[in-house]
Each structure stands twice: as structure tokens, then as C-alpha cells.
Amino acid sequence: MSTHTTAPPKTRPPGTPETTGMDAPTKDGVGSSARRPDGVPKVTGDFAYSSDLWAEGMLWGATVRSPHPRARIVSIDISKALALPGVWAVLTHEDVPGRKTYGLELPDQPVLAWDQVRYEGEAVVIIAAEHPETARRAADRVTIVYEELDPITDPEAALEVGTDALHPGGNLVRHVPIRSGDQDATADVVVTGDYATRMQDQAFLGPESGLAVPDGEGGVDLYVATQWMHVDLGQLAGSLGLTEDRVRITLAGVGGAFGAREDLSMQIHCCMLALHTNRPVKMMYSREESFYGHVHRHPARMHYEHGATKAGDLVYVKAKIVLDGGAYASSSTAVVSNAACFAAGPYNVPNTTIDGYVAYTNNPPCGAMRGFGSVQVCFAYESQMDKLADALGMDPVDLRIRNAMTTGSRLPTGQKVEGPAPVKELLESIRAMPLPPATPAGPLDLTRYPGGVSNTTHGEGVRRGIGYGVGFKNIAYSEGFDDYSTARVKLWVSGGEPIVEVHTAAAEVGQGIVTVQMQIARTELGVDQVVVLPADTQVGSAGSTSASRQTSMTGGAVRRACIAVRMRVLQKVVGTLTDDPGDLSLNGGKIVSDSLGMTLDLAEVIGAGSFEETYEYHHRKTSPLDPETGQGDAHVAFAFSAHRAVCDVDLELGLVKVVELATAQDVGKAINPQAVEGQIEGGSAQGLGLAVMEEIQIKDGKIMNPSFTDYLIPTILDMPPMQIDIMELGDPDSEYGVKGVGEPPAISSTPAIVAALRDASGKPLARIPVRPDDFLDFISSGDD
Amino acid sequence: MEFFRPASLAEALEIKAAHPGGIPIAGGTDLMVEINFDKRRPEVLIDLTVCPELQEWSRSNGTIRIGSGVSYSRLIAELAGELPGLAIASRTVGSPQIRNRGTLGGNLGTASPAGDGVPPLVAVGAEVEVASTNGARTLPVAEFITGVKKNALAGDELIVAVHVPVAKGPQQFSKIGTRNAMVIAVATFSIALDLESRTVGTALGSSSPRPLRAHDAEEFIAAELDWAEHTPVPANVAERFGELVAGVATPIDDVRGTAAYRRHALGVMAKRTLTWTWDEAGRLGAPAEWKGPRS
């Protein structure tokens, strides 16, 4: 099934819909660029997002948040807010019915703060009122007296002995040491570097929102935009003091996620207000509030030392990585594990000394974001590889290829890479792609220059650079976690036509998992009509829409459930058509005997009955990392990608134009090639953002730019055309050979772009996002 | 909240006189953001978008009178030939959606130091026409803006129009932003050559609380340029011009950029735009043959 098809590079925009080598004659089945059902409604504005939810008689929720990054709460006075007409509830920590804290890994975050606040924007009081404006006015009338404390905002300082502990266990959330090989190894050529990445925001377009509807019997239904309903459910029921069967969650229209919806935001608050008032309650964050309402990408400080032989073979890598976890743990323990495990990059490194730390501070909490710990270290190790190539006088791509991981290579954790690891092939592919033309000929086209239509250069000061980056990351959850997925598939006949119903709890966050489920059902059952039911908690967990795992995990579950249904249908006709079920297949609404060339009508065979199967798909077992040596088979599988960036820099103004991105990625199998391209382009854009503009600027624990006015994400004029080589090398360990697609592009694009900027400017550019000042010698860019 | 939608300027002025605290709304691209951010809660909103007098522009005696409600898209489409500096600046504003809605009147109403419509007006000595039921008055744009987000409008007045002299030579506008579109200016520079009077007008944006002219730079360069022969600007002269421009700026450090960078960038933009305008003047021939800029 899995074939090695290295497609020739494709240039955007993609041409006609393509099919891969798979023999999938069913229309819109696996391997086709089937149209997504939400595509047109999203473009025309008809799609109902969670912020569009509405219920008869609903109230509006609002949140009172701490203006201080660190303070003791002296008193909370809600009386004036309660007195406002139209206000139905003003709740504090005292009103939390169950567990007063929550969290993905450690329940360390208060549902509503009581004795202290640890970050600016922490929720203290929640309000329900008849009108959102009334709720906001009531929020203004809540009087909270704080005693401000000096915030701890430097993660390294937070870890020093003597620094105040922000949590009972101290400020170290987790330390992941990894030791492999000879700890005293020495090398001919040594390069060191200090690198920093800043806080990136997921910048989804649909702010946190949901609607809670009390069921009148003490239970509640929550409609919400989230990434993993079942993990929400556990935390929600715990804090509401309800058994899980009395809380039902249904996925509402999600306007992007990128990791920011893994943690709870308004879920508990909204349900508390609904249960308290016995009315439906809607909550919807504003854009500014959203910046305080979800976790961000961990800023990192990374010290690296690479040693290599004169010939260019890596001898050792030493890395110390310090992540700023912010005020609460969120998924920090897993993020730092990734950062440590992948710290040496997709290379064979015999000796490693790696330490990953994540600290509590009074900065905004950090957690999951596309790339999850791999992004920060990829910037550092790829910067190091370029530095090493320079020190060795070698071509940077040759150096990478020389040390490239292959199938059978071992990570610093000792884990053997078992699936395809085409690091060399990816690099060779992008290196061979044609370069964009040097200088645009013809009339002045400002959009081609750094600064764009802002008209800052007509070519003056502009120099071009080329850079490469390659990266990798784990697929699915690691360290012994069993993030299985459940699918229920039912086949029956309606109006004379066979119809398939697929039910999973997989969160469609825009990536296309609904379409993928439809494609798989069509291919496996040979039926055109497939209905994917709304995702909710009435079916088993699908795990999170995270870690590039949903197509392989939920896709795998749907496929297995379909196969189970197919077996039962075929059992029914064994003996009529043939005695060998292996001779039978389902195609185009028919049961086909391949040897006899005879068909039976599927609808007739099904008749008035139905076939239903549920399948729980588990990935291979993984194990924890040894707490002292970091050794262990912690990961399920790995996905690789490489980027080449061509950038123009205006050396006098420090402005940048990314001219082109070329990328190659092994996706195992492209279930939907167009969706794969979408993921690659989108992920690359997010990586571009981190390289050159995206930063939540924080000063003394406070966010300085909580708006899209000043938190800049790339526009269409910043995002260049791409050449994309989608490799389908087929992972033997997954259904269809699928590998995750979503995260790798956000990992390798950033270092490639920064390398191109260095190539153009000769500047060290050790901190991202790169700022204009970084290109100008005479301006000190201030902090690190 | 009370909402008015006057059908004429006269009606608008009456409403404004009756409600001096009433807030006019044109494209709403600044005001709605402020309302959404809960920075303003207007009691009275006066929608000016259907006052016909504000949606028109006209020409007389070498001056274009632009109604305050004319959008950036129209400035670009209809006036790029006669007011090239303003048109170039308009192209840098926001996105197509913002340029379709946003107006010059709104830019002056907001009076943000980062307003991109303002420097091209200041560089050519444009005037603002404001009116109340008691009559109209005009004042230079540079005086109209009195501080950060402050203007000289009285409580009963509305911005009616801007009077901008038709270009008498090449004009340029350059804007620094850390993204290649849809970005608030980190710093901007406007330049306008007057080939008839052999003078140069300049203005700096996002570089001080109020829009600034670089008078010393203007005088220096007017004296240095070889108006008769149009020989290229010597590098050291362009450099000096840039220094003089950067020297008048009083920029700040903020989330968008550092003061040091802003000052530096102003010098570079001044140098480059000077060269572009001067080269264009050279290509177009002597002042006598000046037929107006290409659109």
C-alpha cells in the first residue's frame, strides 16, 4: 500500500485535483483532494463558529481578570456588581463546586484565584448578565484589593536558589536530562552559541467561546470550540463536582486552534454560571482578552556546543535549554521533554549531554503550540549546524547530509528510529529545486521588495540570501501515554442508497479531519454517502487534535471500524457469491467478487438492517524517559521536513522579504493532497511569523501588544510562493502508512529563513523573531 | 446611544451643534476599534457617510478640495496624478477593505502620530476646512493636529474638507513597518519637490507627537540641488539631507520599534525618496516642461 512516490516539485497554485498512485476508484476516497464540507460555508460566512452560538433566554458571561502579574488578593467585593440590574450571578472561588484547580498535567491552576494571582489576566471573578454590556459594566464594579508583589519574570532567575517559590513545589516544573555516549568526548572543531526564541501566539481567528446549557437536573451541556473534549470533560466534571455522565460536551465550530485550545479557558466558568443561574450562558472572549485567555509558545534560552571531526562528523552535542513556563504548568512537562529529546536534531550524534528545564514565572502561562518544544530547539541546532559548516569550511547542506539520521539511527534517548527517516532525501530534494529569478525585471513592483507597498526601497540596499533548515518531531503523545482514538461506524440503507455514519470525538479545528473520515469510509466501504456526526462526548475519546496525530489515530480508528463493518457485510454473502470473503470487496455501492467478476447490490444485501462497529485504535506502546539519563523509547513515530528559504534583506533598513520557500516533507501517505499542501503552507507561514515578526512582547510580566494591531502575523504579501515536494514513504506502523503533517512545516521553516537572513546580512541573528535593529550595527537592540 | 444619519452637511452641523459631545463616524475604521476595545462609549453617534458634500472632491485654482469622507481607494484611483504623495501614502494604508472604508477626514479626526494621510498633506502645506453652524474656517494641517490624538476641532465643528495644492513636481512617501502590508507606521517620510518655486517640502510621521516638517533639511536641499541642470544629487548631500531630517525627529521606544531605529530609518528614507523624486524630475525634464507627475 505504501509506495515510495517522490513526486516532482509542485509550484503553487496547485493545478487540477490530483490522485496518487493508490488504486482508489471510489470518488472522493483516500488519496483524492476531496472537497471539505465546511469550505464553502467558511468562505461565504455561513459557517457557525462557537462565537455564533445562541440559545433562547441565554445570559452572557464575563470575566474579571487580574491587572497584576503577581499580587496577593486582600479582598474581593462583588456587592456593587450584584446590585446592577440585569446581573444574574457574580461568582468567586468560593462558588467553585468541586476541585478548585485544574490543569492538563498538574492541577495547579485555580479555576478562580483566591489568595494570590500569578499572571496578568488571571481570572478572579465571573459574571453572568442579560446583556454582554451589562456583564462588562458589572465587571467594572467588582472591587478587588491587591497587594502587589515583585513579579518573577526571568526563568533562569526563577530557578536560582533563594528566589521566591511561586508554587508549593518550587519554580522548577521539570528538568529533563539526557545523557548518551561519552560525557567527556572532545572534538577537532567546536562551535558554541546562545540562542533565544520569544513568545509566539497561536493567533487563531476564532476567540475562546462556548455556550453552557443546564439540563434542569443538575447536569449541563457545553458547546465549545476545543481540541480534546474528553480531557476537557475530566477537568470540567471535577471542578463542577459532577460525575462525568452529567456533563456532555459537543464540539462547536472551531476557528483555529494550533495548541491554544488544549487547556481549558472559559469551559468551567461558563458551566458554573449556567448551573448557578439555571439559564443558558454564553461566553466569548474579545480579541484582547483572548491573548490572556490561552497559553502561548514557550520562550526559550538555549546554550549549545557542537563538536565535530575535521571531516565534519558530529562527535557531540551539549545543550542547555531553559523554557519559560509562565505562571502555570499547562503542558510544560511534555513540551520540555520534546525540547530535550529533539535537541540534537535529526542527526547521528554519538555523545550528547542535554538538559531541558522549564520554570514557573509570573509571565503568561505557556503550553502547547504547533511544533511543541521542537520549534525552539530546531532554531538552535540548525543555527549551530550552519555555524559548524562555516567553521569547517563545508557546504551547510553537505554537512547536514553527512550527519543525517536514517532508519535505524538512534536518538540521544537511545530510541531507534524505525520508520522512514529521509533526512538526506528531503535535503537533496529542496537543494535540487530551481531558485527564483535573481532580480525582477520590468516595471517597479513594490510587492517584490522588502517593505512591500510601504515603498521603502526600489532596490537600494537589498541583498539576497539562501538558507536551509531540517527538522523533526514526534507524532502522537509520548512517554507511555495511551492517547487512543475511538470510532463508531454504522452502515445502513436510506432511500434505497447505502449510507455510512461515522461518529468520533475528533475535533475538527480546520485541519480537515471530517473530510479525512469521509474519505476513509468511502474507500473502505465503497459507499458515496458518508455522514460524519458532530463530535461529542457521547462516543469514546478520540484523543487530542494535537501532536499531528489525528489523521493517523482517528483515521486509523475509522478505517478499522469500517473494516469490521465490511467483514460483517461480507459474512452475510459468503456462500451466495463465493465461499472466500477475501475474494470480495466493496466498491461503488456494490459487493464485487474479483474472481467471478460478479456484483451484488450493497443496499439489497443490507436490506432493512444495519451494521455497526466501534473500534478503539491504540498506537504502539511507549515508555517514560529515565529520570537521570533520559533513556527510553518514549515516542511513537517521527515526522521530518526540510525547508529552503530565499530572502531579500534591505541592509540599510533591516526590512525583510521572504522571496520563496521550498520544502520537502515525508507525509507517509497523503490522504488528501490538497489538505496536505494547506497544512504545509500554513505551517510554513507560522514558522515565517516566528522568524521575522511574531512576538508577544512582555515587560515586567505584562503583555504590551495584546491585539492584532501590534501582534503581527504574516499577510499574503509576507508569505511567498512555495515549491512543495510531498513524499509518501509509507510508515509501516500506521494505517495507509500515514504520518502526521501539521507540525513539521512550522519547525523547519523558521531556521531556514533565519539562515537566509544571515546569509544575506552576515549578522549573527541569534534571537527570533529577528527585528530590523538586528541588521544594523550601530543600534544595540537592547535585551538579549 | 442615539444614532443620527444626516442627509446633508447642514443637517450634520445642526446635529453637531445640538450635541457637541456627539461623535462623528465616517468609515469607522478607527472609531469602531475604539468602541470594541471599550475605550469609548459614545452617547451620540453621527454617521457622516451619506452627506453628499463630504463625499466629493473638486479642483479650482491649482488646489484640490477633498471632502473629508473621500476614501483612500478613491484618492488612489482618482487623484494619483495630481496628488501623487497622498496617493502613495494612501496605498500603504491598511488593506483593501480599510482603504475602501477609511477616509482622510477620519485620519485627521483621530490625529494619530501614525496617521499616514497626514504627512503628505503637511509636506505640501495643505489646509483643513472645518465648519459649524456659525460658519467655516481653514487652518494648516500642521496646526490642526495639536498633539497625540488631539486636534483643533471645537465641540460643534466637523471636518469638511482638505485643500491640497496640485503637485508642482515629483512627490514621494515612504513608510517603515515590520510587515510588508497592513501595518501601523514605525516611521514615515514625505517629500514634495516644487519645480516652479524650486523648493522642497518634507514631513515626518510616527516620529513625534505632532507631524513635523524638517525646515532646515528643506532649506539645505533646496539650496544644494542643481535645479537648472538636474545633475544627480551628490551622495554626501543626500546623506546630509537625511541627517537633517533625522535630527528633527523626537521619536519614542515602543512595541513597534526603538527610537534609535526610527531616527536611523528616517535618514535612510529621506535620502532615498530625495533621490527618487530628483531622478524623476530629471527624467521629466526642466521645470518649464513639467506636465505633472505620471499617475
Ligand SMILES: Cc1cc2nc3c(=O)[nH]c(=O)nc-3n(C[C@H](O)[C@H](O)[C@H](O)COP(=O)(O)OP(=O)(O)OC[C@H]3O[C@@H](n4cnc5c(N)ncnc54)[C@H](O)[C@@H]3O)c2cc1C
Ligand atoms: C486594520 C486597520 C488597518 C489600518 N491601517 C492604517 C494605516 O496603515 N495607516 C493609517 O493611517 N491608518 C490606518 N488605520 C486607521 C484608520 O483606517 C485610518 O485612520 C482612517 O483614515 C480612519 O478613517 P475613518 O473614516 O474610518 O474614520 P472613523 O473611524 O470613522 O473616525 C475616526 C475619528 O475621526 C472622527 N471623524 C471622522 N470624520 C470626521 C469629520 N468629518 N469631522 C470630525 N471628526 C471626524 C471620528 O469621530 C473619530 O474620532 C487602520 C485601521 C484598521 C482597522
